[in-house]
Amino acid sequence: MDSNVIEVSTQPYDDQKPGTSGLRKRVAVFQQANYVENFIQAILEAAQRPRFLVVGGDGRYYSEEAIGKIVNVCAANQVQKLVVPVNGILSTPAASALIRSLKADGGIILTASHNPGGPEGDFGIKYNTSNGGPAPESITNKIYQVSKQLTSYKSLLKRPKIELDREGTQQVAQCQVVVVDPVENYLELMREVFDFDQLRRLFQRDNFQMLADPMNGVVGPYAKRILVDELGAPEGSLINATPLGDFGGKHPDPNLTYASELVDQVKANTAIKFGVAFDGDGDRNMILGEGAFFVTPGDSLAVLAANLDKIKYFQSRPVTGLARSFPTSPAIDRVAAELQVKCYETPTGWKFFGNLMDSGLMCLCGEESFGTGSDHIREKDGLWACLAWLSVMASTGKTVKQLVEEHWHRFGRDYFCRYDFEECEADKCQVMMRELERLLAVESPGVGVAKVFPLVGKLYAQGKYEVQETGNFEYVDPVDKSVSSKQGLFVRFTNGARIIVRLSGTGSSGATVRLYVSDYSQKELFAESREYLKDLLEIAYSISKLPQHTGRDQPTVIT
Ligand code: VG1
Ligand code: CO
Numbered sequence: 301m302d303s304n305v306i307e308v309s310t311q312p313y314d315d316q317k318p319g320t321s322g323l324r325k326r327v328a329v330f331q332q333a334n335y336v337e338n339f340i341q342a343i344l345e346a347a348q349r350p351r352f353l354v355v356g357g358d359g360r361y362y363s364e365e366a367i368g369k370i371v372n373v374c375a376a377n378q379v380q381k382l383v384v385p386v387n388g389i390l391s392t393p394a395a396s397a398l399i400r401s402l403k404a405d406g407g408i409i410l411t412a413s414h415n416p417g418g419p420e421g422d423f424g425i426k427y428n429t430s431n432g433g434p435a436p437e438s439i440t441n442k443i444y445q446v447s448k449q450l451t452s453y454k455s456l457l458k459r460p461k462i463e464l465d466r467e468g469t470q471q472v473a474q475c476q477v478v479v480v481d482p483v484e485n486y487l488e489l490m491r492e493v494f495d496f497d498q499l500r501r502l503f504q505r506d507n508f509q510m511l512a513d514p515m516n517g518v519v520g521p522y523a524k525r526i527l528v529d530e531l532g533a534p535e536g537s538l539i540n541a542t543p544l545g546d547f548g549g550k551h552p553d554p555n556l557t558y559a560s561e562l563v564d565q566v567k568a569n570t571a572i573k574f575g576v577a578f579d580g581d582g583d584r585n586m587i588l589g590e591g592a593f594f595v596t597p598g599d600s601l602a603v604l605a606a607n608l609d610k611i612k613y614f615q616s617r618p619v620t621g622l623a624r625s626f627p628t629s630p631a632i633d634r635v636a637a638e639l640q641v642k643c644y645e646t647p648t649g650w651k652f653f654g655n656l657m658d659s660g661l662m663c664l665c666g667e668e669s670f671g672t673g674s675d676h677i678r679e680k681d682g683l684w685a686c687l688a689w690l691s692v693m694a695s696t697g698k699t700v701k702q703l704v705e706e707h708w709h710r711f712g713r714d715y716f717c718r719y720d721f722e723e724c725e726a727d728k729c730q731v732m733m734r735e736l737e738r739l740l741a742v743e744s745p746g747v748g749v750a751k752v753f754p755l756v757g758k759l760y761a762q763g764k765y766e767v768q769e770t771g772n773f774e775y776v777d778p779v780d781k782s783v784s785s786k787q788g789l790f791v792r793f794t795n796g797a798r799i800i801v802r803l804s805g806t807g808s809s810g811a812t813v814r815l816y817v818s819d820y821s822q823k824e825l826f827a828e829s830r831e832y833l834k835d836l837l838e839i840a841y842s843i844s845k846l847p848q849h850t851g852r853d854q855p856t857v858i859t
Contacts, residue, residue, distance in 0.1 A: 304473050305376045307452040310334040316342065316447035318440040320649040320805035322426025324412045327362050329808075330423045334453065336366050339443075340373040341453035343408065343427045346442035347435070350405035352381040354398050356390030356482070357410025358518040358581040360417035361545040363388050364464065366410055366425070371462055375475035376454035382475060385482035387464050389543055391518045391582030393673070393681035394486040396432035400677060401485055405430050411518075411581040414553035415808060418546030422808045433654035433678030437784060440651075483525045490526060493613040493676050494687045502694040503532045510537050510574040512686065513562040515552040516544040517580035522683055539565070552580035554670055554682075556594060557857050559586055567592040574693065574700060578682040583650075584670040585682035587689055589700025596829075596859075598629030598716050598818075601666035603707050604688050605635040608664065610695035611688055613676060623656055623665035625649070626773050626788055627800045627816040629716035632666070638711075647775045647787035648802065654678050655779040668718060668816065668859070705825070712822035715832045719855035721846070723810040729803060732813070732849035733789070736801060739843070740770035740789050755791065755843070761835040765793045773800075791843060796820050799840040813850065815840055830858075 313332075316323055316339050323339060330336055344350065355370055357363050367388045374382055383402060390398070392409055399407045412424035427435045427443065435443075460472040463479070470477045490496075502508055510533060514520045520541035527533040539561065540548065551558040554577035566575035566588050575588030587595040595603070605622055608614040622636045623644035636643035644662055646652035650671065656662040657675040666672040671680035672688075692703060742752050755767045773787040788802040797819040804812035817836040824832070840846070847853040 304457050306455055306457050308334070308337070308455045309452045310338055310450060312448050312450045313338060314448055317444040318426070321413065321434060321651075322409070322411070322424050324415060324422055324424035324806055325808050327419055327421060327423045330362060330366065336369045336425070337373050337453045337455070338447060338450050339425055340370050340408070341377070342443045342447035342450060344374070344377045344379070345446045346439055347406060347427060347429070349377065351379055352402075352404045353379055354383045354390070354395055354402065354404050354407035355410075356385045356388050356395055358391070358413070359387065359389040359543040359545065360410070360412065360423060360547070360580065361419060361421065362423045363410050363545070366423070367464065368460070368462065370408055371472055371475070371477060372456050372459050373453055375460065375472045376456050379475055382477045384464060384477060384479050386467060386479055389518055389521070390482050391486070391522060393583055393677055393679045393684065394482060394522065396428065396677040396679040397486050397489050399428060399430065400432040401489070403430070407432075409581075412808070413581045413806065414551070414579040414584060415806070416547065416551050417580065418549070421546060428678075431654055431658055431678050434649070434651040436651055436654065436782070438782065483522055486522060487526055487530070489676060490683070490687060493611070493684070494691055495612045496530060498694050499531045499687065499690055502690060507573070509572045510576070510690075511539065511562060511566055511572050512537060513539050513554070513559055513575075513577040514541050514582075515550060515554065515559065515577060515579065516540045516542065516547040517552045517578060517582060518543050519578040519582040519683060522582065526683065547580060554579050554584050554586035555857065555859055556586075563588065563592045574690065576686045576689070579670070582682050583680040585672060585685040586670050587685070587700065589704070593701045593704070595700060595704055596629070596716055597666060597668050597670045597672070598624075598631045598714055599704055599707065600685065600689075601628070601672055602631035602635050602711070603703055604672065604685070604692065605632050605639075605664055606707060606711075607692045607696070607703075610692045612691075613674070614663075617663070619663060620660055621656070621662035623653055623662045625652070625667040627718070627802070627814070628666060628668040629714040629818045630796070630820070631711065631714040634711040644778070647773065647784050649805070650678075650680055652775065652777070652784070655777055659779045661778065668716065708825045712820055713825045714818055714820050715827070715829050716816070716818045717829055717833050717837070718859040719815040719837070720857040720859075721813040721815070721850055721852050722807070722856040724813055724850045724852065726811040728849050728851070729811040729813055732844065732846065733801070733803060736789050736844050737772060740791060741772040760839045764835060765795065765797060765839065768792050768794045797836055799836060799843070801840070801844055813846065815844070815846065815855070
């Protein structure tokens with residue numbers, strides 16, 4: 301072994317199991333002795349010793365310390381090249397783009413996405429593979445296995461100090477650390493995907509103004525460079541555009557609750573025709589029209605799917621297929637049917653889209669959790685969604701509201717609502733899920749004996765809803781045939797309405813229950829969403845006994 305490298309003995313931690321999108325915990329957890337080093341050692345071993353990695357993140361509190369530790373462990377493990385953005389700040393989509401364009405073996409992304417940051421907040425580490433996408437379950441499971449058995453990690457004898465405040469190359473033992481501009485590569489990609497001249501003309505129109513809110517997350521510098529410097533939006537088009545380690549004390553989650561500053565400003569100023577907010581690491585987006593007209597993520601995805609011909613990137617390639625996560629509203633399925641392409645239904649989490657894209661089966665996908673993206677990279681992409689909407693508006697001359705309402709007239713409307721019950725007691729949620737599983741996804745009592753589904757055929761809300769099917773969602777990856785089971789308990793009704801209950805895999809303390817309901821109408825297009833879904837929400841409460849189990853009868857966040 302290299303005389304500069306030592307083995308540091310360590311105790312394994314038993315909680316380093318990556319969730320929906322990497323390992324996310326309170327900062328204090330990551331600050332424990334060797335916690336970061338152990339996890340990085342486990343990644344490098346599980347990912348079969350990558351040689352060239354991109355390392356960066358949303359700039360949240362503890363990022364710089366973590367990057368120092370990562371450089372040390374990587375250099376000691378014979379990683380030969382690390383590309384790090386200035387100040388370690390790199391949006392998740394930009395990281396995906398950079399891994400792909402540099403042909404790196406993968407990337408280590410430091411983010412807890414939309415979770416609050418700061419000393420009391422969350423931190424996170426996620427591994428992405430050479431396609432630029434989150435590591436599949438086969439790798440994340442292995443990381444967890446390795447982490448539980450780890451007795452030592454490799455370190456340089458002399459822990460390195462690296463300068464992240466400017467571009468340049470530094471040598472750390474055998475490893476070359478290259479500090480790069482965080483935006484440049486991503487900007488180049490956006491230039492290929494969108495018609496920047498067309499977007500510039502949109503910003504020159506007298507009657508067009510937009511407001512973008514990066515919520516003090518990583519998107520600030522990207523929005524400034526692309527929207528303002530390149531496309532000519534006035535400086536005042538951005539709020540909260542400086543990345544802050546604690547997001548200014550805010551919860552950087554772009555929804556109607558946490559992005560209320562944007563909502564209020566767009567509502568108050570009718571000159572603003574388009575509003576958009578991004579999450580901490582820049583992969584989520586919320587779209588608003590004039591008067592803060594809210595576009596649900598499911599509708600946003602469907603409208604974009606129906607308008608892909610307005611986006612330069614898609615003008616030279618066929619629409620191969622579409623996809624959405626299981627709980628996402630089926631609005632996009634109706635567009636797929638019209639385009640005569642398949643719409644894949646995957647479990648929650650972007651990692652399930654990668655194989656479909658890599659195999660050319662699908663090129664546009666999204667999740668109900670404000671995630672939209674295409675196969676230009678392998679992560680969801682907030683700024684891409686913003687530029688995609690602007691392109692559709694520029695090309696059609698229509699407002700956000702017109703685009704959405706015309707879509708409903710054409711395809712019918714999918715009403716969707718998600719209730720989040722955050723930080724519930726974990727034990728009680730486990731009991732609820734177990735009981736619900738017994739009711740909805742009964743195991744067969746024995747070989748050759750048919751399963752019994754007690755709710756099937758039952759009528760609810762004076763016969764308005766009849767249960768057609770219940771179960772726990774299971775996904776077989778069409779490419780590698782891997783099976784992911786228990787991805788969400790569901791009740792499907794004969795009219796297509798659905799109720800889904802699952803536990804979040806991104807929280808850092810307690811348990812978060814997510815309840816999703818959706819229904820569809822071809823005739824009633826303008827009802828208030830929660831009103832339209834009132835009966836279903838009541839049915840969901842009564843079947844799941846959620847209030848009795850969790851002691852909550854009101855969600856913390858409604859989408
Ligand atoms: C949530 C969302 C999921 C999303 C994930 C990561 O997961 O529901 O759709 O992919 O966050 O998003 P969960 O397990 O808490 O429901 V992000 O912006 O953190 O990368
Ligand atoms: Co995110």
